[in-house]
Amino acid sequence: MNEILLSNEVIVYLLSETVLYLLLFVAFLATVGLLRRWNFDLFTTEQFALENRSYLVMTIIFFVMLLKVILLPYFVYTIDKLSDLVPGAMCAAGVIKANVYGNPLLALKIIILFLSGLWLSMNSIDIKAKNYPYLKVKSWFFLLIFFFLSVEFFLDIAYFTHIETTNPVSCCSVIFGQTGGANGLPLGLDIPKLLILFYLLFVLVVLTVLSGLALMSIVASILFGVIAYYAVVYFFGTYIYALPTHLCPFCMLQDHYYYVGYLVWGLLLLGLFLTIDRAVMQYFFKQSSKNLKRISLLCLSLFVLLCSTYVAVYYFKNGVLL
Amino acid sequence: MPGNMIMKNAFLHFLTLLLFKQKGKHIGAVLISVIIIFLLSSVLFISSSLQKTLLDTLEYQSDFTVSRVQAGKSVTTPVDWVDKIIEINGVTKVAPRIYGRYFFAPREESFLLFGVDFFDEQSSKVFESLVKEVDLKSFLTTESMLVGSGVRSFLSKHYYKENFSFKTPKGSFKKVKIEEVLPSQSGLISNDLILMPIDLSREIFGLEENEVTDITFNVPNDAEWDNIIAKLHLLFYDIRVVEKREIKKAYENLYNYKGGLFLILYLVTIVTFMLILYQRYSMVYSTERKEIGILRAVGWSIKDILKLKFYETVVVVFVSYIVGVVLAYLYVFIFDAPILSQIFLGGANLTNHVTFVPVLKFGLLGSIFLFYAIPFLAAVLIPAWKIAVTPPKEAML
Amino acid sequence: MISVENVSKVFNEGTAQAFEALHAVELEVSKGETIILSGVSGSGKSTLLSLIAALDKPSSGKITIGGELVSKLPDLHASAYRAKSIGFIFQHFNLLESLSVEENVIAPLINSGLDIVTIKEMAAKSMDRAAISHKASQQVKELSGGEKQRCAIARALVHEPELIICDEPTANLDRANSLKFIEILQSLYERGKTIIVATHDPLFESLPFVGKVVHMEDGIIVNREQGADQSE
Numbered sequence: 018m019n020e021i022l023l024s025n026e027v028i029v030y031l032l033s034e035t036v037l038y039l040l041l042f043v044a045f046l047a048t049v050g051l052l053r054r055w056n057f058d059l060f061t062t063e064q065f066a067l068e069n070r071s072y073l074v075m076t077i078i079f080f081v082m083l084l085k086v087i088l089l090p091y092f093v094y095t096i097d098k099l100s101d102l103v104p105g106a107m108c109a110a111g112v113i114k115a116n117v118y119g120n121p122l123l124a125l126k127i128i129i130l131f132l133s134g135l136w137l138s139m140n141s142i143d144i145k146a147k148n149y150p151y152l153k154v155k156s157w158f159f160l161l162i163f164f165f166l167s168v169e170f171f172l173d174i175a176y177f178t179h180i181e182t183t184n185p186v187s188c189c190s191v192i193f194g195q196t197g198g199a200n201g202l203p204l205g206l207d208i209p210k211l212l213i214l215f216y217l218l219f220v221l222v223v224l225t226v227l228s229g230l231a232l233m234s235i236v237a238s239i240l241f242g243v244i245a246y247y248a249v250v251y252f253f254g255t256y257i258y259a260l261p262t263h264l265c266p267f268c269m270l271q272d273h274y275y276y277v278g279y280l281v282w283g284l285l286l287l288g289l290f291l292t293i294d295r296a297v298m299q300y301f302f303k304q305s306s307k308n309l310k311r312i313s314l315l316c317l318s319l320f321v322l323l324c325s326t327y328v329a330v331y332y333f334k335n336g337v338l339l
Numbered sequence: 340m341p342g343n344m345i346m347k348n349a350f351l352h353f354l355t356l357l358l359f360k361q362k363g364k365h366i367g368a369v370l371i372s373v374i375i376i377f378l379l380s381s382v383l384f385i386s387s388s389l390q391k392t393l394l395d396t397l398e399y400q401s402d403f404t405v406s407r408v409q410a411g412k413s414v415t416t417p418v419d420w421v422d423k424i425i426e427i428n429g430v431t432k433v434a435p436r437i438y439g440r441y442f443f444a445p446r447e448e449s450f451l452l453f454g455v456d457f458f459d460e461q462s463s464k465v466f467e468s469l470v471k472e473v474d475l476k477s478f479l480t481t482e483s484m485l486v487g488s489g490v491r492s493f494l495s496k497h498y499y500k501e502n503f504s505f506k507t508p509k510g511s512f513k514k515v516k517i518e519e520v521l522p523s524q525s526g527l528i529s530n531d532l533i534l535m536p537i538d539l540s541r542e543i544f545g546l547e548e549n550e551v552t553d554i555t556f557n558v559p560n561d562a563e564w565d566n567i568i569a570k571l572h573l574l575f576y577d578i579r580v581v582e583k584r585e586i587k588k589a590y591e592n593l594y595n596y597k598g599g600l601f602l603i604l605y606l607v608t609i610v611t612f613m614l615i616l617y618q619r620y621s622m623v624y625s626t627e628r629k630e631i632g633i634l635r636a637v638g639w640s641i642k643d644i645l646k647l648k649f650y651e652t653v654v655v656v657f658v659s660y661i662v663g664v665v666l667a668y669l670y671v672f673i674f675d676a677p678i679l680s681q682i683f684l685g686g687a688n689l690t691n692h693v694t695f696v697p698v699l700k701f702g703l704l705g706s707i708f709l710f711y712a713i714p715f716l717a718a719v720l721i722p723a724w725k726i727a728v729t730p731p732k733e734a735m736l
Numbered sequence: 737m738i739s740v741e742n743v744s745k746v747f748n749e750g751t752a753q754a755f756e757a758l759h760a761v762e763l764e765v766s767k768g769e770t771i772i773l774s775g776v777s778g779s780g781k782s783t784l785l786s787l788i789a790a791l792d793k794p795s796s797g798k799i800t801i802g803g804e805l806v807s808k809l810p811d812l813h814a815s816a817y818r819a820k821s822i823g824f825i826f827q828h829f830n831l832l833e834s835l836s837v838e839e840n841v842i843a844p845l846i847n848s849g850l851d852i853v854t855i856k857e858m859a860a861k862s863m864d865r866a867a868i869s870h871k872a873s874q875q876v877k878e879l880s881g882g883e884k885q886r887c888a889i890a891r892a893l894v895h896e897p898e899l900i901i902c903d904e905p906t907a908n909l910d911r912a913n914s915l916k917f918i919e920i921l922q923s924l925y926e927r928g929k930t931i932i933v934a935t936h937d938p939l940f941e942s943l944p945f946v947g948k949v950v951h952m953e954d955g956i957i958v959n960r961e962q963g964a965d966q967s968e
Contacts, residue, residue, distance in 0.1 A: 025383065026702070029710045032606060036717045043721070057808075060795050062749060068811065069728035072641050076724055080649075084713060091709060094702055102588065144642075144812050349845065349852045360834045633830045636791055637844040637891065638819025641811050731791040731818075 024102065026095035027177055033088055037081050038170045044077040045163045052156045057148050071152065074159065075140050082133040089126055090279055093270055105185030109267035110193070115186050118176035125169050131290055132162050138294050142302050151302075189265035193250060208252055215241075215248040219321050226292055226310055231300035238292045245285055245320075253281075253324040256331050281323060288316030354650050364627075365651075368616060369659045372711065375612060376663025377670070379605055380707050381679055384671040387703055388695040393590045397583065401432065401555035402564070404581045405571060413579060415550040420575065424556060427570055429563045435551035437540045441505065441533070443493075450490050452533045454540025482539055483518035487529035491520050508545030515539065609710070613718040620722035628729050635731035644727035652719050656712050663711075664704065672697040737930060738765035738788060738899070743797030743807075745783055745955075757783040758955045761797070765932065767898075770925050770945050770965065773934040775952035781934035782827075782903055784952070788932065789822050789901050790814045801899070819844055823892030827904035829884045831876045837863065837887045838872040841894050848895070858894055866890035866920065882913035889920060900924055902933045914939060921945075 022028070047070045055067055093109055096119075100106040103115055113119035136158055143151040202211060218241040225234035250266045257269050257277060269278030291313030298304045332338055358365075405424070407416045418435055425433050437454035484503075486494070494503055494517070504512040521529040535543075546552075558567055568580050631644055639647075670676055672695055680695075740763040747755050758780045765771050773781045786792045787799060790806050799807040801821070809817060818824075831840050841859040848855075863869040868886040871879065876887060885905065892900065902921075906914040918939065924931060925945045933940060941949055946963030 025706055028603070028606070029706045032609075033709055033713045036714050040717055040720065060793055060808075065730075065793060069641070072645070072728060072811075073721070073724045076645055076720065080716065080720060084716075087709070091705065094705075098702070144810065147810060147813060148808075149810060349842075349850065349855055350847065352852045353839075353843070353846045356835065356839055629830075630832055633832060634843060635815065636789075636818070636824060636826075636830065638815050638822075638895075639843075639847060640815035643815070643847045732786055 022177065024095075024099065026091075026098050030088070030092060030095050031173065031177065033084070033091075034170060034173050037084060037088075038166065040077050041081055041163060041166055044074045044081075044159070047071075047074050048156045048159050048163075052153065052160075055152055055156075057152075068149075071149070074156075075137075075144075078133060078140075078159065079137060082130070082137060085126070085130060085133070089130065090283070092123075092126065093267070097267065097270060099180065102182050103180060103186055104182065105188055107188045107268070108265060108271060110189035110265050111186040112180065113267070114192060115181065116176060116179040118172050118179065122169065122172040122176050125165060125172065127286065129162065129165050129169060130286075131293070132158075132165065134290055134294055135297055136162060138298050139302070142298065142304055189263075189268060193264035193266075202247055202251060206247075211244065211248055212252060214244050216321070218244055219317065222292060222317060223314055226295070226314055229299065229305065231296040234296045235293055235300075238289050238296070241317075242285070242289045249281060249285075249324065253327060256327040257281075259331065277323075281320065284316045284320035284323065288313050288320055291316065350646070354647060354654075357647070358651060358654060365655050367619070368655055369662075371612060371615075372655070372659035372715070373663045373666070375605070375608060376660055376707065376711055377667045379710065380664050380667030381671050381676060383703055383707060384667055384698070385676055385679060385695060387700065388671070388698045390590065391698045392696055394587065397587055397590065400583050400586070401434070402557045402583045403567075404553050404555045404583075405575075406553035406579050406581075407575070407577050408579045409577065413553070415546060416553050418549045418551050421554055423574055424554060424571075427567060427574075429558050429560055429567060431557045431559060433554060433556040435554050437537050437544065437546060437552050439540075439544050439552060441543065443497075448493060450486075450531050450533050452535070452540055452543065454537035455534055456537045479536060481516055481518075482514075482536075483516040484533050484535035484539070485519050485521055486517055486534075487521045487532040489530035490533055491517070505543045507543055513539075513543055515543075605710070609714050613714045616715065616718040617722060620719050628726060631726050631729045632731055635729060641727050644729075645723065648719075648723035648727060652716060652723070656715055660708055660711060664707065668697075668699075671695050737767040737802050738763070738932075739798075739800040740764070740784070740788065741798045741800070743784075743787060743794045743799060745780075745787065745792070746795045749795065756955055758787075758794070761955075761957055763950065763957070765930060766947070767930055768925075768928045769947040770921070770931040770943075770963070771933070772940050772946055772949045772963070773932065773952060774936055774941065774949060776936060778954075779952040780955040781952055783955075785824075785901050785903050785932065785934050788899075789824050790817055791824075819848065820895065821897050821899055823895070823897040823900045825885075825888050825892045825900070825902040825905050827907055829888045829908075831884060831887055831891070833877045834875070836873050836875055837868060837879070837890070840876060840887055841891045844891065844895055859890070862890040862894040863887075865893065865923075867916075881908050882910070882916070885909055885913065885917065889917075893924075898930060900929050900931045902931070902935070904935055904937075905933065906935065906937045906939065918943065 022031075051067055051071055051074070054063060056064060096109040096112045099112045100108055103112050106112045106115070113123060136155065139151060139155055139158070143149055143155055202208075206214070218237060222234060222237045222241050225237050246266070250264055254265060254269060255261050255263060257274055258265075266282075267278070268274065269281065270276060271278075291309055295306060295309050295313060298306075328338070405416070405420070406413045407420075408414065416435075421433050421435055424430055434456065439452055440449045441452045442449045494500075499517075502514050502516050504514045507513055515535065521532065521534070541548075541550075558564055564582070564584075568582070571578055571580055634644065635641075671679075675695060740761055743758060743761045744756065745758040747753075747757055761780075761784060763771075763784075773784065775781050783792070787794050787807070788801070790809060794807050797807065798805065804817070806814075806817065832843065835843075838856070838859055841863055842852075842855050845855045845858065850858075860869065860872075863872055866886040866889040868883060868890055871883060871887070876884060879887065885908070900921075905917055909917065914937065921931060921933070922943075922945055940946065942964065944964045947965045949961045949963050950957055951959040951961075
C-alpha cells in the first residue's frame, strides 16, 4: 500500500482532490447560509451580502468543475501507471478492479461532472434573470451534488489505500473477454445487432436534437451512451488494438495506441453531456442554444466517425474484417 | 483570422495592459513559484531519468538469477546445477556468471568486477551496448579488461595507467591490461565496473573450475514463472531465486520512494505557500480595492472582475510553470544537476560523474503542473472573490 | 424619466452606529433636464446620487429610471445598466492612476462586446470633446487637477450615456477649470442629456440651463426651486 501512496501521481491526485474538496466544503457552507436566509425582496445589508456569497459559490463550482474535467483523465492516467505496481494488471482495467471501490468511483466521477455541468448551465440562466428565480432550486441541487462529491472523496481515499500490491488482479482480457466463455453484451445482443443499434441510436440522437424534441433527445442520448460503451469495448476497440480478442476500454489510453482512448471517450462524454445539458435547459428552462447544439452534434459525429474509421482503415489494409 | 480576433479582443487587450503595468504586484508570487517548480521538476526529472536508465539496462537481463545460499548468505554456486536447470521445461538460455567485488585493500575502495563469457549470446547481450566500441579480437587475445570511468580515474591516481595487478586469494598477482574505458553515457552503471573474460575473473576471485557466482536463465512464458520457482526449490534445497520482475518493481519503487519522500516535503512547502498566497492576496491592499471599485463603478460586473482575476492568475501560473520547468530541464539535462544528483545517488563508492539521459514524459509535466497550479489557484480564489464583490461605492470614498 | 419614490437609506443598520443618510426622499427628473442637488457635505447628496446610479441599493423605496426598476437589480443587470446608461463623474476623479488617459477612457467599454478598434475610436472622440486628446498616452499620475477632471469626463461620456451624474465636480478645480467644466455640461445639455449635479458650488445655481435646484439637509429634501430653464 505504501508504494501506491508514494507514487508521484497518486500524491498529486489526492492532494488535488483534497484541495478541491476543501473549497467545495466552503461552497457547501455558503449554500446552506443562502438557503436559510435568502430573500430577494429584502433590502438589508445581509441580503446584499448573500448575493455576493452566491457569487462565491458559483465561482468555486466553476473552478472545481473545470479542474475535475482535467482530473478525470489524470485519474485514469494515474491508474494506468499503477498497473506497473499491481501484479497481473496490464492496464487501468486491472487496477480499477483491484478493490470494490474502483468502479463506483469512476462511474461517480462521470456522473458528478455531468451534474456539475448542468448546475453551471442552470446558474448562468439564473443570474441573467432579474430576480434570481432559481436560487433555491440551484442551492438544493448543489447540496445534492455535494453529497455525491463527499462520497467521491471518501471513495478516492478508500480506493487508493486499499490497492494491494501483493494480490494479483485479473487483466482486461479476463474481465471483459470471452475467455470465460461468457458473453459480456447485455440483453443477449450479438455484435451485428449491437452495431445496428449503435448507428440507429446515433441517428435518433441527431434527429431529436435538430428538431428540438428535448425529452426524446435525453432518452436517446442515454441509450446511445450505454450502447456506445459496449460498442467501443466489444467491437471498435478490437480494431484499435487490431486484435479480435482484446476487449478493454482502458488499454487504448496508453501511449502504445497514441492515447486515442482519451479522444474516443472524451468526444463521447462531451457530446453526450452537451446534448443532455441543452435538452434539460430547453425542457425545464425554455432556453435553447443553436451553437451548443451544433457542437454537441459535432462531438458525437466525430466520435462515430473516429470509431468507424478504425474499422474502415483495417478493412482497407487487410481486405477482411476481424 | 483567430490571430486578429485575439488582437482585437478588448478584454485580452485590457488584461495585458493591467499585467504589464502592475508587474510588481505579482513578482513575489512568480519568484517563489519558479523556485518551487524548479526544485520539484529537478527532483522528478532526475528520478525519472535514473529510473529509465536502470530499467533500460534491466531489459537485457535474464528473467531469473539463482545462486546457492549457506547460512542465509550467497556463496559460490556449483556449475553442474546448469545441467539440471536446462532440463526444466520452459527454461532457455541458461548461463553461469562470475562477478564480485574486488577490494583495493590499502584504501578499501572496491570495484564491481564482472566476468563475461563473450562467446555466449546471453551474457554478452547484457553488455552489448557497453562493449560496442571494443575491438573484441585484440581484447580477447591478451589478458585485458574494460573499465568504467570511475575505475580508470582511480587507477590513474594510483599510477596504474596501462595495467593493474590483481591480488588473487591464492596470494599471487595477476596482471591485466586496461584495454578500454566504458562509454560515459552508461556512467551510472559502469562507473565502478570492470569487465573481463570469465576465465580471467575466475582466476582473480580464486573460484574453482566447477564454481560460478550465479546462474541466469530465461523463461519466455510468464505463466510458468511461479511453477518453475517451485520446481527449483524442490531441486535444490539451498537455492535462492531472484526474479527480474521483482527487481523491476524494486527499481520502480526505489525512486518512487525517494521521489515520494521529496513530494511529501513539497506537500509541506506547498501548504505553506498556499497560506502565504492566501494571506498576501487577502491583504486587500486598499489600492487594489479602490481600483476594482472604480472598475465596478464604471460598469464592470462581479463576473467581469472575476474573469479578470482568473486570467491574471492563470497567466502568473503559466509563466511561472514554464520558466520553472525550463530552468529545471537545463539544470538537470544540460548541466547534470550539481548538488542534487549527489543527494539522489546517495554517495556511491566512487564519485559519480553522471550524465542524465533526457527523459521528458508528458504525464510527468502534467503532474508537476497540477501539483502546483491547483493549490495556487485554490488559494487565490477566495481573496479574488472578496475583491471582486467590492461594492462600487468603495470608489466614492 | 427618473422617479425616486420614498427612498430611505440606512447605513450600519442593526448596529449601534446605525445612521440614516436619506429619509423618504421623493424626486422626479424629466428627460433632458438638468438638476442641481445642493447642500453641505453629509446632507445625503452623494448617497442619493449613488442610489440613482445603481452603485448602491436603498434600504426602502423605489427608484425607476426610464421605466426600469433600478433599485432591485441583481449585479449583472446593475452593472450592465451602469455601463450603458450612466456617466458618473466623481469628486475625486477616481481614475486608475497606473494607466494612461486613453486606457482609463476605454475601461467602461471593455466588456461591451465591441472590438478594441471601435472602442479606441469612441475613446478618441470622447477625449476630443473633453479636450484631453493631447494627453492620451500620458499616465494619469502625472496630470494636473483640471486635466484629471477632463480625463474623468472623457471616461464618463465615452459610451454616450443618457444620464450624467456629477458629484462635486468642481470641488478640486480652480475657477478657470470650473468654468470650462460648466461649458462642457452646457454642451451636454444641448445634446439632450439628463444631468444631475451634486454641488455646493454657487456657480451652478444660476446657470441658464438648470431645470431644478433641490436643497438637501440631513438626508431630506428641504426645498425645491425652479431653475433658470423654464422649458418643461
